[in-house]
Structures are given as structure tokens and as C-alpha cells.
Amino acid sequence: MFLFRISEPAISKIILEVCQALMSSLRETLYSRHTRNGYLCLGALDGKHCIIQAPINSCSDYFNYKNNFSIVMIAIADANYNFIYVDVGSQGHISDGGVFRRTELYNKLHNGDLNLPPDDILPGIGENVPYVFFLPTMHYPYKET
Numbered sequence: 052m053f054l055f056r057i058s059e060p061a062i063s064k065i066i067l068e069v070c071q072a073l074m075s076s077l078r079e080t081l082y083s084r085h086t087r088n089g090y091l092c093l094g095a096l097d098g099k100h101c102i103i104q105a106p107i108n109s110c111s112d113y114f115n116y117k118n119n120f121s122i123v124m125i126a127i128a129d130a131n132y133n134f135i136y137v138d139v140g141s142q143g144h145i146s147d148g149g150v151f152r153r154t155e156l157y158n159k160l161h162n163g164d165l166n167l168p169p170d171d172i173l174p175g176i177g178e179n180v181p182y183v184f185f186l187p188t189m190h191y192p193y194k195e196t
Contacts, residue, residue, distance in 0.1 A: 094127040095185045098147030115143035123150045
């Protein structure tokens with residue numbers, strides 16, 4: 052607001068109009084790719100610390116970096132907001148990555164037992180690329196090699 056000398060209501064209106072324009076112009080591109088060849092991302096994977104009351108005699112096992120007790124949920128959601136994998140119950144002192152490495156999903160992915168689709172041609176690019184899981188907190192797709 053101060054940088055461009057525009058009022059907050061005007062900025063809010065501009066942002067809304069720009070988002071609506073992007074959605075209407077990109078709608079065909081965004082929603083026409085619901086086929087296997089359209090997406091090379093299998094889902095978004097992330098972890099969440101769920102706050103709990105300290106278990107009896109747990110010491111610091113469930114005590115996390117935010118100074119409370121938690122269990123960790125690791126989940127994958129697909130493009131339609133459906134959970135396609137969930138793992139709940141790891142101790143809060145373990146990082147999301149540490150929890151992920153202890154899951155059955157990680158073991159199957161690491162051993163090649165997950166039955167993922169083979170590498171495919173990326174539409175519009177023409178390059179052969181692997182299917183991946185997107186990790187929002189890491190800002191890049193994850194593919195175990």
C-alpha cells in the first residue's frame with residue numbers, strides 16, 4: 052500500500068480481479084489435465100504435529116521443538132483433496148522427514164515396491180520425467196532414487 056500509494060481496499064480489489072482473470076484464462080489448462088498423462092505429481096505429502104496431553108511416563112519422547120507434546124501425522128493428498136495415504140502416531144520429537152523415513156510408504160518407495168507408473172513424457176515439454184510426490188515444506192518434488 053505504501054510502496055505503490057494505493058489504498059488497502061483498492062489493492063484487495065486488484066488482487067481479486069487478477070486472480071479471477073488468471074483462473075478464467077487458465078481454467079482450460081488447469082482442469083483439462085485430469086488424466087494419467089496430464090499430471091506427473093502423484094500427490095502432496097506433508098506432516099502435521101497434533102498437540103496432545105503428555106502421556107504418562109513419556110519423558111521427552113513426545114515433546115517437540117514448539118515446546119508442547121505432540122504426535123505426528125504424515126499424509127498424502129491427491130489433486131482432488133482426497134487422502135491417499137495417512138500415517139499417525141509417531142512421537143513428536145521426531146521431525147517430519149524422520150517420521151516419513153519410518154513409514155511403510157517410504158520403505159516401499161525406497162525398495163521399488165510401490166508400483167508407481169513408469170517415467171512418462173511431460174506434456175508440452177516432450178521430456179521423459181518420473182512421477183513424484185510434492186513436499187510443500189521442502190519446495191520441491193520428492194523422488195527416491
